[in-house]
Amino acid sequence: MELNIKKISEKKGAHLNFNFYEKLSPMVIGGEKIDFNTPAFVEGTATNVGSGILVEGRLNTEILVNCSRCLKTVCVKIDTEFKEEYVKESKLNEPSYHELYEQGEIHIYKENKLDIMNEILENVILNIPMKVLCSAECRGICSICGRDLNVEQCDCRTESVDPRLAALQKWFEK
Numbered sequence: 085m086e087l088n089i090k091k092i093s094e095k096k097g098a099h100l101n102f103n104f105y106e107k108l109s110p111m112v113i114g115g116e117k118i119d120f121n122t123p124a125f126v127e128g129t130a131t132n133v134g135s136g137i138l139v140e141g142r143l144n145t146e147i148l149v150n151c152s153r154c155l156k157t158v159c160v161k162i163d164t165e166f167k168e169e170y171v172k173e174s175k176l177n178e179p180s181y182h183e184l185y186e187q188g189e190i191h192i193y194k195e196n197k198l199d200i201m202n203e204i205l206e207n208v209i210l211n212i213p214m215k216v217l218c219s220a221e222c223r224g225i226c227s228i229c230g231r232d233l234n235v236e237q238c239d240c241r242t243e244s245v246d247p248r249l250a251a252l253q254k255w256f257e258k
C-alpha cells in the first residue's frame with residue numbers, strides 16, 4: 085500500500101485521493117492466528133499539511149477469529165477510520181520530530197514513497213475485539229470431556245465450584 089506523493093510533496097494544501105483493494109497475509113497476535121476473510125479495502129486522502137503528509141481514510145475488511153468459548157471460527161467485520169501523519173525521513177534530524185517519531189505519533193516516508201501498510205495493520209489489530217463469541221448463547225466446550233456443548237450434552241460434573249467451597253466440600257466428604 086504505497087502512495088506516490090510526488091505531485092503533492094512540494095505544495096502545502098495539495099492532496100491526492102487513493103484506494104487499495106489488497107489481500108493481507110494472516111497475522112499472529114498473542115499466539116492466535118488471525119486470517120482475513122476478504123481483501124482489505126482502504127480509501128482516503130493524503131494532504132500536504134506543510135509539516136508533513138496527513139493521511140486520512142477508512143479501512144474495511146473481515147477477519148476470522150476463534151470463538152472465545154467454543155473455538156468455532158467467527159467472522160468479524162472491521163470498519164474503521166484512520167488518521168496518520170508522515171514526515172520525510174530527513175526531518176528526524178530535528179529533535180522535536182525525533183521525539184514524536186519515538187512515541188509513534190508520526191511515521192516517516194522516503195523520497196516520494198509513502199507506505200501505509202504498517203499503520204493499516206496496526207488499525208486492524210486495534211479493532212480486533214478482546215472477546216469474540218459465535219453467539220451470545222454459546223455454551224462453550226466441556227472442560228472435562230472436550231465436547232462442544234452447543235452440539236451435545238455430556239454427563240460431566242462441570243458446575244463451577246468456588247475453590248474455597250470446594251475445599252469445604254472435600255472436608256465434608258471425609
Ligand SMILES: [Zn+2]
Pocket residue numbers: 151152153154155156217218219222223224
Ligand atoms: Zn462459540
Ligand SMILES: [Zn+2]
Pocket residue numbers: 226227228229230231238239240
Ligand atoms: Zn463433558
